[in-house]
Amino acid sequence: MIRFNQVCKRYPGGYEALKNVTFEIAGGEMVFLAGHSGAGKSTLLHLVAAIERPNSGSVVVRGQNVASLRGGALPYLRRNLGLIFQDHKLLFDRSAFDNVMLPLQICGGDYRESAKRVRAALDKVGLLQREKANPIALSGGEQQRLCIARAIVNRPSILLADEPTGNLDAGYAGEIMDIFQSFHQVGVTLLIATHDESALRHFAARTLTLKHGELQQ
Amino acid sequence: MKNWLAQHARALLFTLRRLLAAPVSSALNILVIGIALSLPAGMVVLLQNVQGMAERAVDAPQISVFLSMDAGRDDTARIDRQLKQHQAIGKIEFVPREQALEQIKQSTGLADVIGGLTQNPLPDAYVIYPKNTGAQALEALRDELQKWQGIEHVQVDSAWARKLEALLRFGRLATLILGVLLGFALVAVTFNTIRLQILTRRDEIEVSKLIGATDAFIRRPFLYSGMLHGLLGGAAAWLIIVTSLLLVNGNLAELAQLYASSLVLRPLSAGDSLALLGFSACLGWLGAWLSVAQHLRRIEPR
Structure with a gap:
């Protein structure tokens, strides 16, 4: 599903975020990406979603080499990915419902059908009762769950999460991990970047560990 | 779609x-x-x-011809005949001086002022509708009429337009x-x-x-x-x-x-x-x- 082949990413100024990274994630697999902060976890996720491009090597997602994708094709790649951010990236000028509605509006489609899917996604993360609330009125854990609802409303085959439990206390973090587990069970491919040791120990999932931009085997 | x-x-x-x-x-x-x-x-x-x-x-250019104040009946009759026979002129309209005065009295509200005049200051006049309404033809006609005896002033009304x-x-x-x-x-x-x-x-x-x-x-x-x-x-x-x-x-x-x-x-x-x-x-x-x-x-x- 996701294949990195000798990927290097260098930032202007010479800093090497990823050095010769090679790995493969099969469809339906749940993989953790571990490592200290600054090890290149976010950069790796950015490369999958083509938010950044590698300097060398290939990043193949669903059979497409993302590294050489034209700008015009990017939106269609991203519609098949669910992105979950540490800082949530929610929009505070609209309700929780409308936040989750955004990906469906972008794809276009029947409003009533879309609304049903939005409510299903909100229900999945336990926020159905808060659909009219502004995200600013939600707690950190609720905001993170709202971000997850937005990522899954499109029913993507791949979910990418960058420190999804980074700012949360243990109880909330456990809830989030349970939600991810349930996606794993229905066959979604998950790549979760985290430095949360308890989460890593909790699940018997493969873990890729990055250290100074290099993959530790 | x-x-x-x-x-x-x-x-x-x-x-x-x-x-x-x-x-x-x-x-x-x-x-x-x-x-x-x-x-x-x-x-x-x-x-x-x-x-x-x-x-x-501009649509209907006219030429106003004002006769001299001292033009007598003979002069008027001659000019009338000449105008009617002129090749370039389609239609003419005679405006006697009394009628012109009357018109001014009625339409401008200057009746009081005009009533005080001892003498009609307006000359007899013709309004001419030329056949050819091109600017040059109008000017040529004006210049020609201007030379006739008994005609004081010829004005092409569309000039201002x-x-x-x-x-x-x-x-x-x-x-x-x-x-x-x-x-x-x-x-x-x-x-x-x-x-x-x-x-x-x-x-x-x-x-x-x-x-x-x-x-x-x-x-x-x-x-x-x-x-x-x-x-x-x-x-x-x-x-x-x-x-x-x-x-x-x-x-x-x-x-x-x-x-x-x-x-x-x-x-x-x-x-x-x-x-x-x-x-x-x-x-x-x-x-x-x-x-x-x-x-x-x-x-x-x-």
């Missing part, structure tokens, strides 16, 4: 809601555009009115220049308005790009916003012109009464109104497009 229309309808609705969410700043923006547009459009309306009057005058025509050409050029300049101003105003919108909605644009929005999707509400600003600005300009004309016509009626004639400025025709709205909407769209092309590219998710 249905999907595509729905997307557009949603973008338009969304933009309208945004516009209404900040009514004061939207209204001020629209007013600026309206005022900028109302100047050239108002000038066009004025020119059209003046041109209309000039054309009515021709001078006016030249003035109008100048006016049209001035309007064109003003229109082009203020058209640029309109584009600049929408450019800036949309730039501000893009900057304030930076987060939304970034998130939309992250979750798979195409550039067209992101551009759409901004283009609609520019177009709506232009369209509403055009409507504001239309209102400004129509209101001004109503006010001016009220005053003009008084003035016209004093001169015993009727002067009414006609407002924009339906076609011109539509053209104004369409033109302003296009310019608004153009300003938005330039702004989007300039600023949207710089917003990339990180």
Whole structure:
């Protein structure tokens, strides 16, 4: 599903975020990406979603080499990915419902059908009762769950999460991990970047560990 | 296709809601555009009115021939005969001096003044409708008649209209220049308005790009916003012109009464109104497009 082949990413100024990274994630697999902060976890996720491009090597997602994708094709790649951010990236000028509605509006489609899917996604993360609330009125854990609802409303085959439990206390973090587990069970491919040791120990999932931009085997 | 229309309808609705969410700043923006547009459009309306009057005058050029005060009956009879026989003249109309005086008395309200005159100051006159109404033919005829004995003065009544025509050409050029300049101003105003919108909605644009929005999707509400600003600005300009004309016509009626004639400025025709709205909407769209092309590219998710 996701294949990195000798990927290097260098930032202007010479800093090497990823050095010769090679790995493969099969469809339906749940993989953790571990490592200290600054090890290149976010950069790796950015490369999958083509938010950044590698300097060398290939990043193949669903059979497409993302590294050489034209700008015009990017939106269609991203519609098949669910992105979950540490800082949530929610929009505070609209309700929780409308936040989750955004990906469906972008794809276009029947409003009533879309609304049903939005409510299903909100229900999945336990926020159905808060659909009219502004995200600013939600707690950190609720905001993170709202971000997850937005990522899954499109029913993507791949979910990418960058420190999804980074700012949360243990109880909330456990809830989030349970939600991810349930996606794993229905066959979604998950790549979760985290430095949360308890989460890593909790699940018997493969873990890729990055250290100074290099993959530790 | 249905999907595509729905997307557009949603973008338009969304933009309208945004516009209404900040009514004061939207209204001020629209007013600026309206005022900028109302100047050239108002000038066009004025020119059209003046041109209309000039054309009515030029349509049937007349030559007024005033006989000498001392012309006797013989002279008058001779001139009458010569005029009727003249090849270049289609129709003549004799205006006896008594009738001319009577007309002035009735139509200008100067009866008191004229009543005080001991003698009729007006000569006998002919109004001539020439067959050939070209400017050169008219002038040739005027020069010829001028030489006849017993004729004091020959006046080509359409001469002023021709001078006016030249003035109008100048006016049209001035309007064109003003229109082009203020058209640029309109584009600049929408450019800036949309730039501000893009900057304030930076987060939304970034998130939309992250979750798979195409550039067209992101551009759409901004283009609609520019177009709506232009369209509403055009409507504001239309209102400004129509209101001004109503006010001016009220005053003009008084003035016209004093001169015993009727002067009414006609407002924009339906076609011109539509053209104004369409033109302003296009310019608004153009300003938005330039702004989007300039600023949207710089917003990339990180």
